[in-house]
Amino acid sequence: MMQPTDSQDSFRLMPCQDGSLTIHSALHDQCFHSSAGALLESQYIYLELGLKAYLTAEASTMKTDDDASVKTIDSSIKTLDPKQKISVLEIGFGSGINALLCALEFLQQRTSSEKTASDAEALQMPEQFYFESIELYPIPEEIWSQLDYASLLANEHFSREEIQAIFEKIHRAPWNERYEISPGFFLHKRHEDILTFEPAAQYQVVFFDAFSPDCQPMLWSKEVFSKIKSAMLPGAIMTTYSSKGFVKQNLRELGFDVLRKPGPGQKRHVLQIRL
Ligand SMILES: C[S@@+](CC[C@H](N)C(=O)[O-])C[C@H]1O[C@@H](n2cnc3c(N)ncnc32)[C@H](O)[C@@H]1O
Helix, strand or coil: CCCCCCCCCCEEEEECCCCCEEEEECCCCEECCCCCCHHHHHHHHHHHHHHHHHHHHHHHHHHHCHHHHHHCCCHHHHHHCCCCEEEEEEECCCCCHHHHHHHHHHHHHHHCCCCCHHHHHHHCCCCEEEEEEECCCCCCHHHHCCCCHHHHHCCCCCCHHHHHHHHHHHHHCCECCEEEEECCEEEEEECCCCCCCCCCCCEEEEEECCCCCCCCHHHHCHHHHHHHHHCEEEEEEEEECCCCHHHHHHHHHCCCEEEEEECCCCCCEEEEEEC
């Protein structure tokens, strides 16, 4: 099994306005996040507009007609009962911050004894969480070990040490196989190129977090979006930080419903894309 050991890229850490660190890739001359903040972007674009928007919509469908919501999902994907399992695909694993935030959200929702009935109904966190992420240029340990998102994320639910332990487990998890980070939360990091990736699963949420369309136009092409679309389940949501014209056009030509949402920090718009 391929285990990336070194990278052709060289990386350095950059401070963001929200107090978190992001990473600069010398190979692409790109930062992984905007200067507004790695944490801010991840929490808003991927957790709020992606994962939570999907889970909230799913919960309201179930509330109106519990049985019907399951029936709308066709027989070929019966195994993905939204009450039991959520499957997320990320394009660009990078710092691992999106995987970390999803793991924390899952653990908090599944384990919090203080959770109120209305919170539980509002989000409907399934019993199992599958997080699959594609990365062609994994970052080395000397970089990810300095990110220290745990200090910024520590709260009444998780201590800094608990969060750091999950973050380390996420980064040390083997590549190219499914690995259980904590009970019910499965991570599958794929060391491969999105251009040649062939989805074998189906997803309810997609985080499209490649480098910018100016830097990597091929990754924002109709061919790539079409491949992802074929792996998205009915009602699935994809989010991304770029609202560039040709990106929206490619998505709309494929039949996606493309919504512009206010961006975090200085960013005017980000995209929430629905099937
Ligand atoms: C904008 S960064 C975001 C990374 C991550 N989601 C994060 O929040 O740290 C883009 C990521 O896409 C990865 N990437 C670039 N080209 C790729 C390709 N062709 N296939 C897979 N991943 C790629 C980069 O190495 C980088 O980690």
